[in-house]
Amino acid sequence: xxxxxxFRAWSKSEEIMIKWESLIKTIRRTVDYDIFHxxxxxxxxxxxxxxxxxxGIYEGDIGNQTRGKWKGIGKIIFSEGCFWFQRxxxxxxxxxxxxxxxxxxxxxxxxxxPELLK
Numbered sequence: 001x002x003x004x005x006x007f008r009a010w011s012k013s014e015e016i017m018i019k020w021e022s023l024i025k026t027i028r029r030t031v032d033y034d035i036f037h038x039x040x041x042x043x044x045x046x047x048x049x050x051x052x053x054x055x056g057i058y059e060g061d062i063g064n065q066t067r068g069k070w071k072g073i074g075k076i077i078f079s080e081g082c083f084w085f086q087r088x089x090x091x092x093x094x095x096x097x098x099x100x101x102x103x104x105x106x107x108x109x110x111x112x113x114p115e116l117l118k
Contacts, residue, residue: 003048009041010111047083051106063104
């Protein structure tokens, strides 16, 4: 499977999301890569998929499962070598669903919109 490898990053100090193009420029300017060693940036990988509105889906995104058996709001995570849609189904239970293009609508991310998961 071929997919585009790209990232975006959450800047913890500035509290802004940095797009792929700006991230590459930042990496090229940073000779000693301290920006990553200090954990200033939280790197979020692109899944290679797009949501039902053709918006790229990244790790850390919050989505609304709009079709299928398990409708509801959850977040995109990377676990055990795969990207998953994770959502709570009870007070202590979580459901992990494989991501499909036409069933998820991205509505935010865990850094800028954490209230969406409550």
